[in-house]
Amino acid sequence: MEILSDELLIDAYHAAIQLSLESEFIKLLAAEIKRRQINPDHYRITA
Numbered sequence: 001m002e003i004l005s006d007e008l009l010i011d012a013y014h015a016a017i018q019l020s021l022e023s024e025f026i027k028l029l030a031a032e033i034k035r036r037q038i039n040p041d042h043y044r045i046t047a
Contacts (some may be wrong), residue, residue: 001034010043
């Protein structure tokens with residue numbers, strides 16, 4: 001996860017939700033967002 005930029009992480013999170021991917025994967029992305037203390041509202045959704 002460390003190799004993903006913050007913006008790509010947010011894009012992946014939104015895309016995973018939009019595509020209804022596995023909830024465990026979405027939780028993993030959300031946990032990484034929380035760990036990095038990222039505010040998703042500061043990023044433009046491109047996915």
